[in-house]
């Protein structure tokens with residue numbers, strides 16, 4: 001790994017650990033999603049032959065699962081079928097960081113700049129949504145390891161301190177380090193209310209359990225190949241005729257041509273350590289178990305698991321030419337080494353620690369950094385996609401927004417400009433690769449130059465377009 005020094009290096013380069021310590025940390029790390037490792041789960045049948053339903057939902061990640069649950073909660077008589085190409089929760093929903101945020105807009109800055117006239121309402125709806133998730137977890141006694149710890153944003157470079165100074169929860173460097181002890185922390189801000197942590201794999205499986213308890217029929221290993229007029233969804237061996245359809249297929253190729261250029265898959269990488277011992281825990285503090293994220297364009301997120309491992313993810317955001325979703329993209333040794341190095345820079349006290357799991361997942365990035373919504377086929381098909389790394393909480397809001405749209409009667413949600421407006425599409429190849437590569441390079445450069453944005457980033461800011469994970 002090249003080591004940069006001097007003013008244009010980040011703290012992770014200025015204080016890079018010994019490469020031997022990085023190698024040591026990664027020896028024996030299994031390429032497997034920690035959250036799904038060893039989880040016991042029921043198997044749902046494949047869809048064969050003809051079925052009829054009032055609502056068919058395509059995709060059993062959080063968005064599809066919440067849609068099925070909310071549809072039955074809102075109208076217990078509705079016949080709901082859920083059709084999943086693989087297994088429940090195998091994709092982004094089973095492999096994310098588990099930061100369940102109130103924000104529907106990927107943070108206040110993004111939301112307020114795009115929808116100043118309705119941002120306060122979006123904030124309220126987001127908080128109600130997070131409370132709604134917690135209430136569902138309570139009501140159905142869902143075992144999802146929900147912890148309302150809040151989130152700690154940390155400045156790891158001098159220029160980032162000013163970005164936190166106006167916050168209510170502002171903490172100077174020493175106060176931040178009293179919460180979580182990293183020599184990279186120069187300041188922090190603890191938002192205690194708007195982020196909860198969950199076990200992502202358990203959340204997906206528990207949502208499926210609740211959906212089944214409410215009477216939803218779930219089919220796995222049944223990829224929908226086409227949505228025909230009727231409307232009807234068809235798989236290789238079966239079909240469902242329904243009054244209404246919800247497409248909750250996230251980063252996978254949209255079943256609607258109009259949405260094909262609305263998102264691009266961006267790969268995000270994650271490490272999980274072995275459980276910390278008592279001495280290691282004492283060395284870093286972290287009694288409050290907050291979710292932590294730094295403020296760079298290429299940021300890291302980290303948290304503790306229930307058995308006190310550290311999950312450490314983010315930084316590299318990798319787009320591949322052609323925008324395909326491929327398992328082969330998930331193993332990227334140079335990214336895992338970079339993440340392990342950054343973990344050891346963040347917590348040098350933990351030198352000697354081993355990584356137990358490494359994995360990656362595709363994020364459905366859209367140019368406005370938060371989900372978009374819409375209908376097709378005379379209002380009988382609804383869709384939501386483009387969560388851009390912020391779907392753990394927002395997927396429940398998306399479920400309600402789609403059900404509202406299918407209802408046909410205006411609601412507070414369907415009247416939002418955020419729900420009515422579509423983001424700018426990405427250009428086709430070769431422009432997509434070129435544009436994303438240049439934007440990515442510019443963001444790295446800004447991180448090394450006191451956050452200063454170059455002309456390209458300023459231009460993209462001006463037209464409300466960008467690239468993020």
Ligand SMILES: Cc1cc2nc3c(=O)[nH]c(=O)nc-3n(C[C@H](O)[C@H](O)[C@H](O)COP(=O)(O)OP(=O)(O)OC[C@H]3O[C@@H](n4cnc5c(N)ncnc54)[C@H](O)[C@@H]3O)c2cc1C
Nearest residue numbers: 059061062063085093096097099224250361389390391392
């Ligand atoms: C590594 C990583 C870390 C992340 N961390 C966070 C985080 O900490 N906080 C946060 O808020 N968000 C995070 N995210 C994003 C979050 O995980 C997603 O926004 C969320 O899970 C999206 O849920 P979903 O149901 O829309 O998509 P998915 O979970 O991807 O589910 C879509 C499902 O649709 C199915 N499908 C697709 N096409 C078809 C078809 N034709 N027929 C049938 N089924 C189909 C797929 O098989 C899949 O199961 C992260 C994502 C990744 C990859």
